[in-house]
Amino acid sequence: MKNIISIITVLLIAFSASAQMSLREQDSMNIRxxxxxxxxxxxxxxxxxxxxxxxxxxxxxxxxxxxxxxxxxxxxxxxxxxxxxxxxxxxxxxTRGAKEYAYVQPSEGPTQVVNITALGGSVATPETGLRAKVIEVQGLKDLERYGKEQIEGKIVFYNRPMQADLIHTFEAYGGCVDQRYAGAMEAAKYGAAGVIVRSMSHKIDDNPHTGSMTYGDLPNEQRIPAAAISTQDAEYLSSILKLDPEMKFYYKMNCRNYxxxxxxxxxxxxxxxxxxxxxxxxxxxxxxxxxxxxxxxxxxxxxxxxxxxxxxxxxxxxxxxxxxxxxxxxxxxxxxxxxxxxxxxxxxxxxxxxxxxxxxxxxxxxxxxxxxxxxxxxxxxxxxxxxxxxxxxxxxxxxxxxxxxxxxxxxxxxxxxxxxxxxxxxxxxxxxxxxxxxxxxxxxxxxxxxxxxxxxxxxxxxxxxxxxxxxxx
Amino acid sequence: MKNIISIITVLLIAFSASAQMSLREQDSMNIRxxxxxxxxxxxxxxxxxxxxxxxxxxxxxxxxxxxxxxxxxxxxxxxxxxxxxxxxxxxxxxTRGAKEYAYVQPSEGPTQVVNITALGGSVATPETGLRAKVIEVQGLKDLERYGKEQIEGKIVFYNRPMQADLIHTFEAYGGCVDQRYAGAMEAAKYGAAGVIVRSMSHKIDDNPHTGSMTYGDLPNEQRIPAAAISTQDAEYLSSILKLDPEMKFYYKMNCRNYxxxxxxxxxxxxxxxxxxxxxxxxxxxxxxxxxxxxxxxxxxxxxxxxxxxxxxxxxxxxxxxxxxxxxxxxxxxxxxxxxxxxxxxxxxxxxxxxxxxxxxxxxxxxxxxxxxxxxxxxxxxxxxxxxxxxxxxxxxxxxxxxxxxxxxxxxxxxxxxxxxxxxxxxxxxxxxxxxxxxxxxxxxxxxxxxxxxxxxxxxxxxxxxxxxxxxxx
CATH class of the missing domain: 3.40.630.10 (Zn peptidases)
Incomplete structure (x- = not known):
């Protein structure tokens, strides 16, 4: 009896194994x-x-x-x-409207055109553009550190780059994108005139990267224009700013919400x-x-x-x-x-x-x-x-x-x-x-x-x- | 006694596990x-x-x-x-010398320039170029099938593409590259005048892909010029050839072995x-x-x-x-x-x-x-x-x-x-x-x-x- 049970068990296992095998083979074939x-x-x-x-x-x-x-x-x-x-x-x-235009204006010497793009949902600059001094920050937390005193009336330049040592690039993106998404909303609370965000890209080149942003519940009159700047020009702006903290940044954007x-x-x-x-x-x-x-x-x-x-x-x-x-x-x-x-x-x-x-x-x-x-x-x-x-x-x-x-x-x-x-x-x-x-x-x-x-x-x-x-x- | 041995065993296992752990951690850190x-x-x-x-x-x-x-x-x-x-x-x-030049010459109507590149090691065409009828084959094995009768004096056009369904592209390359490497040597044995090989690429575009080839032990006078043609022009040549089997192919190559x-x-x-x-x-x-x-x-x-x-x-x-x-x-x-x-x-x-x-x-x-x-x-x-x-x-x-x-x-x-x-x-x-x-x-x-x-x-x-x-x- 015990032997018969053993044999049946073995047969059942073999049968189920072979049935499973053929299912597996069919899956394999269909995937192929x-x-x-x-x-x-x-x-x-x-x-x-x-x-x-x-x-x-x-x-x-x-x-x-x-x-x-x-x-x-x-x-x-x-x-x-x-x-x-x-x-x-x-x-x-x-809508974006006519292409954006921006330049760096040093205290002395000629201006230098830089590549920006309006962030999606941003308000336009005034008709004549926006010109102001710049304060560079490494993220939203820096706003509190600098306070209204140093931020008011200025353009906040968010320049924290994507981390190159993260293997999953989406993690690097996730670690930076708060600057783009909430940067204008937060900077506005400190009286900033506008926002420029380093593009979310590892690559150092001339292409600005747009993307979504929010003003949250900010009343219309407090909404400030927000743009992304190419990584190359972000490096440039940061360098100029160190040499010449009194420099101004000018930009003109023609975007509109309907x-x-x-x-x-x-x-x-x-x-x-x-x-x-x-x-x-x-x-x-x-x-x-x-x-x-x-x-x-x-x-x-x-x-x-x-x-x-x-x-x-x-x-x-x-x-x-x-x-x-x-x-x-x-x-x-x-x-x-x-x-x-x-x-x-x-x-x-x-x-x-x-x-x-x-x-x-x-x-x-x-x-x-x-x-x-x-x-x-x-x-x-x-x-x-x-x-x-x-x-x-x-x-x-x-x-x-x-x-x-x-x-x-x-x-x-x-x-x-x-x-x-x-x-x-x-x-x-x-x-x-x-x-x-x-x-x-x-x-x-x-x-x-x-x-x-x-x-x-x-x-x-x-x-x-x-x-x-x-x-x- | 038994207890002491157990304790020692446990301690040894724990020690070796922790030693192993720390080695692993060090490897992990160094790799990071x-x-x-x-x-x-x-x-x-x-x-x-x-x-x-x-x-x-x-x-x-x-x-x-x-x-x-x-x-x-x-x-x-x-x-x-x-x-x-x-x-x-x-x-x-x-050396390649001056850039190669090639065209398809239909029985009637205008010629059409195509993109070729000499294969590395190929002999040049005659000074005035080489002009001949074309026979399309799908690989070296086809040579035997067509025989000297159909091949002699013609340009052999190897047109077997890389297999798209192979996941490892090197396998697809391996499955085709005999045409490039041995195509001229083998075709010469059947009296071919020259060889044109479809470029080893999945992509359909205008760029010919060069690469090495051999004449084996063929005496110099039997060595025939070999070129790769872009995938796009390979498709073109194949189509024309079906419509007009009498068409001719002309090419001029200026390469040289030192x-x-x-x-x-x-x-x-x-x-x-x-x-x-x-x-x-x-x-x-x-x-x-x-x-x-x-x-x-x-x-x-x-x-x-x-x-x-x-x-x-x-x-x-x-x-x-x-x-x-x-x-x-x-x-x-x-x-x-x-x-x-x-x-x-x-x-x-x-x-x-x-x-x-x-x-x-x-x-x-x-x-x-x-x-x-x-x-x-x-x-x-x-x-x-x-x-x-x-x-x-x-x-x-x-x-x-x-x-x-x-x-x-x-x-x-x-x-x-x-x-x-x-x-x-x-x-x-x-x-x-x-x-x-x-x-x-x-x-x-x-x-x-x-x-x-x-x-x-x-x-x-x-x-x-x-x-x-x-x-x-």
Whole structure:
């Protein structure tokens, strides 16, 4: 008897091992298919070419943003998805106007033109520009140290650089971006006349990098103009200021805030064959800053997300769950698209089990970061080895994507594609964020990596969801 | 008694665990130091700027190659190494002469200029150029299929592209490069008049990519001119040929082979403090092709290798074993420097325990490939987790570097830095291999990753060597 049990046990283990093996093999094959198709016959690069070169920068509320909505909707419709629609959303509208102009004016000798760009949402300077002395600080904390006495009437120059020794460049960005985001609001409280912020980039060059900023609840009359200066000119300004503390800085900006206008999230879906009510989202944001083409930020994420659904259609892998591509509007200066999407999900009581965002550039994919429970994460980690042939090795908790963050509800798993980040801030929010800076293979590998993860999520779902289902049965 | 033994055992385990812990912590700290110094105060990027922009392409036997020898020797001397010297080596000398010229000549209608480049080592065309019909093939095997009848007097056009679905681009290169290397030699045997090879690149653009080729033992009068054509023009030529099989191709090349000339490997070392006779080599190759600056191939490897020794000097970490930087001459078209170095090692009976080469571009480092015994490799794998904070994850057997390969003796461990390979063949051997295409952080991360591995090898050595030592004691 004991022997028979042993034999049965061995057989059961062998059977289950072989069944598991063949599932594993099938996963492996289907993932291979995603990579092959993306690399051999992908559409992401051609889409990005159009978005970058035929449309260009897509600031919320601009004509280009509307053209991008129209274009991506039409392209999704051609994929033969089950549904494609636009989701209306009100977005802020801010325009740059005529290009900014700035110079350093030493106490003696000729002025020197420097490269600046208005921060998104900034008020303009007076018609005749703003001219004032400069005080250099290394961050928000320095304001208190110098106090109103030394700040009032001056231009505050935030010059803390991104830390070069941090391997994850997003950490270096996170450690500096408070200067850009809150610098004007805080300096205004000390009576500053304006704000100049060192561009958020490791690279020392002539390109200023724009980005969002806030005045918080400051009354209109206290709002001061805020610009980013190129890293090269930040070094220059800092040097001149040491030699000549009485020097003045002049700048003229022509930007303007308008009333909110209507725009759209673009959404397409393949309805799930077995669990249509379990929704899996993949997305990026359709809007971009206006200086470049927004090719890396976030044209790449947009076309990769579209490609994920195309790869499912073309490969003939019919998803069990509903796959939805969402191209969010207004990530850069308001996150209105992400908030609206989550609001509608809540209204409709839709069950989203997973959302993946690509918004870190179209560089070689290294893996993903996740917001997930320990058991959900354990399941994800069990898939890690399937990605090894593709050199995908980064599966870590912590952070996903801005647009999908409003979906967080303690149950949904959120994920962000993590491409190699070393070059990202060379281009981020600058005129250099163009199509030419995106490598076709790197972009396509990202799309395939996303499709592979989505495939696994679709195939296996997540424990918490399954448990509920089983209880309901 | 039993209790006392238990207590002693526990204490011993605790002590050894804590000792191990502190070793691990020290390794971790020293590695951190290498990365911090390379990223914050590195010299690799400035060196590469000089090598690329002040010197430029460094073809073996050229004036620029000699200038590079002089420059890197002088820079190494400034680092305060224990020894710096030049190792003479005879190298081939081939010159391109005036730029190549080529066009497609349809049976009717106007000619169309196309972009070609002579392959390194090719003979020139006749003074008046070469004009002939074209036969397109997908590889060397096709020659036999078509036979002398269809090949004789024609230009053989090798057009098998690099496979896009291979994740490691070097595999795709390896799968195609026989067309470039042996294409002329083989086609000549079938009476071909000349050879045109599709450039070894995934990217579809106008830049032809040169590279080495051989005629083997073919007598001089049978040697036919061989050129690479840009991928874009390869597609064009292939299309025209389908429409108009009678079309002719014309090209004119002015290249020339000379007698060998003397050149040098550049060598510098820090003599080991404990085991000076155990030598660790780190290197890249100083020569490059002439079309671009040779910034990725292999200026990056050169400056990273120099940086490794600089990092040791600056950090105050005195190596126990002898660290030697070797800047090899003539990897591209002869490997004479690598062969000469190994020859002298053998003559002097020097004991080399480890050699690391960087010759795959200055891109984000992903890890290393090794030629090592199972026990040596096991030791290396035990270091893997120390690299995790730097996103270095690739530690695999198989292949190291061309220049260090002649050192193989069944005992030495050979290693190659493995940077991200997706963009490498966009630039490789083309006019686009320039300084601007190298990202500072990526280059510096590579140097730090190399220094960290060298640090671990220096600290722990390798079993086989240690065992011998212990037996000798």
């Amino acid at each position: 298919k995603m990579y092959d198709m993306s690399l051999m016959n992908g559409k992401s690069y051609a889409w990005l070419d159009h978005l970058s070169n035929k449309i260009g920068g897509r600031l919320s509320g601009s004509v280009n943003a509307a053209r991008a909505v129209e274009y991506t909707k039409a392209e999704l419709e051609q994929l033969g998805l089950d549904k494609v629609w636009l989701q209306p959303v009100m977005v802020p509208k801010w 009333e909110d206008v209507e725009s759209h999230n673009v959404i397409g879906e393949i309805t799930g064959s077995e669990f249509p009510d379990e929704i899996i989202v993949v997305g990026g944001h359709l809007d971009s800053w206006d200086l470049g083409d927004g090719a890396h930020d976030d044209g790449a994420g947009v076309v990769q997300s579209m490609e994920v659904l195309r790869l499912f259609k073309e490969s003939g892998i019919r998803p069990k769950r509903t796959l939805r591509v969402v191209l969010f509007m207004n990530e850069e200066n308001g996150l209105r698209g992400g908030k609206k999407y989550a609001e509608v999900v809540k209204q409709k009581n839709e069950n989203h089990i997973f959302a993946l965002e690509s918004d870190a550039g179209g560089f070689t994919p290294r893996g993903f970061s996740f917001d997930a429970s320990p058991s959900q994460f354990k399941k994800i980690k069990s898939w890690e080895s399937l990605f090894k042939p593709y050199l995908i090795h980064y599966f870590e908790l912590g952070g996903a994507g801005a647009d999908i963050s409003p979906l967080a509800n303690g149950n949904i798993v959120l994920a962000g594609l993590r491409p190699d980040s070393q070059r990202y801030f060379d281009y981020h929010h600058a005129a250099t964020d163009t199509f030419e800076m995106v490598n076709k293979r790197e972009l396509e590998l990202g799309a395939a990596t996303m499709a592979s993860l989505i495939y696994l999520v679709d195939t296996y779902g997540f424990e918490s969801i399954d448990t509920t289902k089983e209880i309901l049965k | 130091k290498m990365y911090d110094m390379s990223l914050m105060n590195g010299k690799s990027y400035a060196w590469l700027d000089h090598l690329s922009n002040k010197i430029g392409g460094r073809l073996s036997g050229s004036v620029n190659a000699a200038r590079a020898v002089e420059y890197t020797k002088a820079e190494l001397e400034q680092l305060g190494l224990d020894k710096v010297w030049l190792q003479p080596v005879m190298v081939p000398k081939w 007698e060998d000339v003397e050149s040098h490997n550049v060598i510098g070392e820090i003599t080991g403090s404990e085991f000076p006779d155990e030598i660790i080599v780190v290197g890249g190759h100083l020569d490059s092709w002439d079309l671009g600056d040779g910034a990725h191939d292999d200026g990056a490897g050169v400056v990273q290798s120099m940086e490794v020794l600089r990092l040791f000097k600056e950090s105050g970490i005195r190596p126990k074993r002898t660290l030697r930087v070797v800047l090899f001459m003539n990897e591209e078209n002869g490997l004479r420097g690598g062969k000469k170095y190994a020859e002298v090692v053998k003559q002097k009976n020097e004991n080399h325990i480890f050699a690391l080469e960087s010759d795959a571009g200055g891109f984000t480092p992903r890890g290393f490939s090794f030629d090592a015994s199972p026990s040596q490799f096991k030791k290396i794998k035990s270091w893997e987790s120390l690299f995790k904070p730097y996103l270095i994850h690739y530690f695999e057997l198989g292949g190291a570097g061309a220049d260090i390969s002649p050192l193989a003796n069944g005992n030495i461990v050979l290693a190659g830095l493995r940077p991200d390979s997706q963009r490498y063949f966009d630039y490789h051997h083309a006019a686009t291999d320039t300084f601007e295409m190298v990202n500072k952080r990526e280059l510096e991360l590579g140097a730090a990753t190399m220094a960290s591995l060298i640090y671990l090898v220096d600290t722990y050595g390798f079993e086989s060597i240690d065992t011998t030592k212990e037996i000798l004691k």
